[in-house]
Amino acid sequence: MKKEQNHKLLLSFLYSILLNALLSLYVIYHSLSKPGWGIEAMAEAEAAAAIACSWHGHAFVDSVVVNGRPKCECNNCYAGEDCSILMRDCSADAVSGDPQYLEPYWRQNAGRSAVVLSGWHRMSYQNNAPNYISMELERHIRLLHRAVGNAVTDDRFIIFGSGSTQLLNAVIKAFSSPLDHNSPVGVVATAPYYEVFREQTKLFNSREYQWKGIPSNMSSSTNSTQLLSENLIEIVTSPNNPDGNLQRRSKFLLGSSMAAIHDHAYYWPQYSPIPAPADEDVMLFSNAKFTGHASSRFGWAIIKDEKVYQKVVTYMDLSTVGVSSDTQLRVLKLIKTILLQIREEGDFFKFGYETMKERWQRLSKVVSSSNRFSLQKLSPHYCSYFNEFKDPSPAYAWLRCEKDEDEDCEAVLRNAGILSRGGTMFEAHSRYARLSLIKTLDDFEQLLQKLQTLIFSTDSYSSL
CATH class of the missing domain: 3.90.1150.10 (Aspartate Aminotransferase, domain 1)
Structure with a gap:
């Protein structure tokens, strides 16, 4: 009798395992193997994109929903449900x-540049590459610079950031390590310069670095020998924001051993002639100014010195644990689209x-x-x-x-x-x-x- 009960319990246990296995296979088959799971997402995106908003606005998948459809977000000086009303007393925003x-370019390339993400796309903090970066995106960034001819990437390290503004502070931090300097490092830029350089440096109010202003002003208040001996970091923007000129390091600081960060956000053929590939110790690039996708918040730094690179990696690790994998996938798709038509029609x-x-x-x-x-x-x-x-x-x-x-x-x-x-x-x-x-x-x-x-x-x- 006891043996018969044990036999029944064993059969029940085996039956339970078999049933769970079958249920698991059913779930996996219907959630992963079944094709067409992205159709609903694509239909939703296309429905939003089809709302014209009188061509004076946009409707997005994540826009506020009114009467069952995304609401139009109107351009400056336009109003109304479909953005068809021009407000005459409105100021032009420049x-x-x-x-x-x-x-318009991305609308013309809607299919090529679109990205559909699965609900389980890269859920982990980690991926199969070091420093939270997509190796495929890094490879395509190198291909991009080689094809455009605007930057040297051979024997260089590349690190990603949430826009080049984040990377700027990461590099300043790397150059101003307290192990290397006894007093705060001065950060300088030649006027006119992008005001974020000044405001961000002041905002962090670091004991390791501080804003020192314009090199020409420093040279008038400091003798040349003392100036060249100061610990300085110069930010060089080329082409310059705001005047578009190709910039070099300040003539007032020539001969110094100071570090330099070259911001090349606008060093692309649509904004500036490219006479030769940029070849500096640290070069910053912004995806916002490159492809126009400012809201994706993505930039990259090309760094020659491994020690500086490792310090920037540490900064990125501790501040944001890398850059969003979703963003990296989108940027990869955009760069692939551009490379497919480079020097060709489109x-x-x-x-x-x-x-x-x-x-x-x-x-x-x-x-x-x-x-x-x-x-x-x-x-x-x-x-x-x-x-x-x-x-x-x-x-x-x-x-x-x-x-x-x-x-x-x-x-x-x-x-x-x-x-x-x-x-x-x-x-x-x-x-x-x-x-x-x-x-x-x-x-x-x-x-x-x-x-x-x-x-x-x-x-x-x-x-x-």
């Missing part, structure tokens, strides 16, 4: 460097260059119609990517107010309904203002219209 001018860089060149030429024509304003002087230069001389195509206009009474150019523009960044933000004279040329077509057309009105009203008043 403040931010939001590179939305590239959206070339990304040709599209970007032609767009920026046209905007610069149209703006220059408006500004040159009056002597009230002037623009930075840029001339054609040879570009190795296009293998020919190319006209200027800067990301920003560095506008100068020429009238004696127009001391504050930002205020002059603001009073005329144009929002800009004043020159003092870049530690330049208040007679200057930066106008962004890389926003939407709506933004650019509004800028031109307001500027034409301002110039026309000035000329009309002068002729009275």
Whole structure:
């Protein structure tokens, strides 16, 4: 009797194991093996993209849902449910460097550039590569620089960051290690410079480094021998933000042993001629200015020295545990799309260059119609990517107010309904203002219209 009971218990146990195994196989088959699991996600994305918003706005999958569909998010100066209402008293916004001018290219390449993520895509902190980076993305970044010819990557280390701004502080931190210096390292940049360099350095208020300002100001208050002996880090932006000029290290610091960080966010053929590959110790690149996907928050640093690289890796590990795997996958897809058509029909860089060149030429024509304003002087230069001389195509206009009474150019523009960044933000004279040329077509057309009105009203008043 006891043996019979044991036999029944054993059969029940084996039956339970078999049933669980069958159920597991059923779940796996229906969740993983069944094709077409991404159809619903693709349909949702295409439905949102199909909402035109009168071509003056966007609807996204994650937009606020109204009456069962994503709500339109309107461009500046447009309103209404479908963004069809133009607000006449609205100011043209030329403040931010939001590179939305590239959206038409990505609409033309919607299928190639789309990404569908499974719900279980890279859930772990770790992947199969060191330092939280996608090895395939790193490989494609090297292929990209080699194809474009704008940076040397051989025998260099590459590290990813949540935008190049995060990497900037990581590199400053690496260069200012307390093991190497007895006093705070000074961070400097030649004016006009991107104000985030100053503001971010001051924000962290580190005991290891501090903002020292402009090299020329330092040279006037410090003798040359003392200046060259100081521990300094120079940030060099080339092409420069805001004026688009190709920059070199400050002449006031030549001969010093100080470190340098080269910000090459705009060193791409759509913004600047590429005379030769950049070959510096530390080079920063921003995906925002490269592909236009600012919201993805992705950048990378190319570093020559392994010790500096390892310090940056430690910073990234402790601050954010690397960069989002979802972001890395999206950037990989974008770069693959660009490489597929490089120097072919549908070339990304040709599209970007032609767009920026046209905007610069149209703006220059408006500004040159009056002597009230002037623009930075840029001339054609040879570009190795296009293998020919190319006209200027800067990301920003560095506008100068020429009238004696127009001391504050930002205020002059603001009073005329144009929002800009004043020159003092870049530690330049208040007679200057930066106008962004890389926003939407709506933004650019509004800028031109307001500027034409301002110039026309000035000329009309002068002729009275």
